[in-house]
Amino acid sequence: MKVLYIEDDPRAAAELCELGWQQGDIIAVETDGQSGLRRAGIEAFDVIIMDRMLGDSDGLALVARLRDSGVSTPVLMLSALGRTSDRAEGLEAGADDYLAKPFEALELLARIRALHRRASGREHSAVILYGAFECHVKARTAFRSNRHLALSPREFELFRYFMENAGEVITREMLLFDVWNMAFDPQTNVVDVNIGRLRRKLEEGFDSPALETVWGSGYRLLEGRAEPRTEDQAP
């Protein structure tokens, strides 16, 4: 995957380059808006990451110009402005996704891969398969090792999101925003409770775990095959 990162803060650029990129990923950095715009126009990238507040230009105007000039590369806007209205402005300007600083590295990577997947046409089909799990999107049914999982509509939405991002770490923020359309974290434990319910449904009658709690970050769907049971830890 080839990524262009337009960021005027060298420290932030360095931090991003140190994230857990996969072998073969290429991260190109441009430190101002004009150079970024020029480079995005002449070179093909899979995803563009853009800071919203650049020294020489406003990221919102930049992404709009990018779209006007016919560049349709998916753009993820990174910003120190994280209010709901800021996010809405970013998406309206033409960005495909928006992430506020400070962010979870795993969330950024998951979002970039999701953008890349969508842009390259590898959208999920009517049936998503991952390990021992099956998700029949249209029929709204779920199976583990061919055994039907009795999920409520809300649990199914959650399961489908994990299946769409199978193998990726899913943060609380991603669940709140992408599944429940909430741009903030409630003070009560609704996320944990909903995850707990789904986990019980996925693991009931099986010896191996289905959902892994990633220490300090979030949750990840496991393949659900014959892995030994491990003790979960709080995120």
Place this chain on the structure above:
Amino acid sequence: MRRSIFTHITVLSAALSAALLLGLWWVTDRTIDETIAASLAEGVDVDLAGLVDIHASGGADELARRIDDRLAVMPKDGARAHYLLIDGEGVRIAGDLAAWPDLDPAISERGPIRIGQQTRAEARATMLAGNLRLLVAHEPVGRGALLSRVGLVFVLGGAVFVACIALFAQVAGARVRHRVASVGAAFRNGDDQALAALATAERKDEIDEIARQAALALERDRQLMTAYRETSEQVAHEIRTPLSHLDARLVKALAASNNRQAGDHLVAARGDIRRLVGTLEALLDIAASKAHRGQRKGLRPVDLSALTRGICELYQDTAEDAGYAFSWDIAPDITLPGDEAQLGRVVTNLLDNAFKYNRPGGTIRVVLEPGPRLSIADNGPGIAPADRTRVFERFYRGNAVTGGDQPGAGLGLALAQAIAQRHGLVLKLLPSEPGAHFILLPEEG
């Protein structure tokens, strides 16, 4: 229903002109009466002077003949003349009156007299040589016909006059109404071009001046908003960027740490960063909501019923786990212009409170009715009376009943109130025992 000032002006103008016409009619009526009376008196005096001259030149017999001649003529206008000529003994020599009225001929007295039962007449008496006494009386000319003619002119002319006044007021009012409406529309729709034109318009009249001053005030308001926005963005940027770097360092330290205890501290430190960011965002959201209060720009129709139901369903499992009896009754299709994410935050903050401050086996009830009127009630320990007026203040965390051990910066209800007011709603805490009962409803007025 809004009442137009221009309709008032039109009605008032018509009523005032009608009242003026009535006053004018009264004055005209009086003037006609006085003129008729003066003319009658003058006619009597002229008639009397003529008869005195006849007596002086022709004597009493000639006078009596002339009186008989005059009585024989019936005037065209119906205003008859009456005469009486008597000698010193009171014996009638000529004339048609039976008795001498109460007028003193020695002083040539003039005044009204009664002829028969109905008729009144203006009369003057005088003394003639030979101790004769002469009385001349004229009945008034019929004033009815004159008054009818003048009255008709008044009624027709007055109706045309009042109609013209009303029409003028209506046309002038419509023109002013149109101008006021276009100024109002420019402000209501936030039409930048129209507002700029208003701010720079030459001051032609009072409406232009008011519109110009209002547009200038709005421009100052917008400059203030821009300054506020720039400042809040800079504050957010200058705080979140270093926190982002700090978070990156913590992540590195976490990755390098094999010590579980140190790792727990690092995870907790990352949580602190997120809480700090949350507090900053809540403060900025409160400020933004207050700054945008009353503005409809940027609001879109929000299905409050669907939004509330979705959030309630999300909390259902939490309620079951906590052992709360959680129920909701949501009327369908209640919509209002709003910001969906922000309205969702109001509902979530209220539900968070009901869940956080409750007791095992407690109840939580959500009711949404048209209005909209959203009610969220629990039967937890409630809020102490002393704290009730302060729960919507920023950073206020009541600890008398609710307990001070719950997490949160004390911004949830302040933010919910600011968002409510930005949407023309208000959040109230109703007195309830036990528990807390919040309602969200439209602001009065």
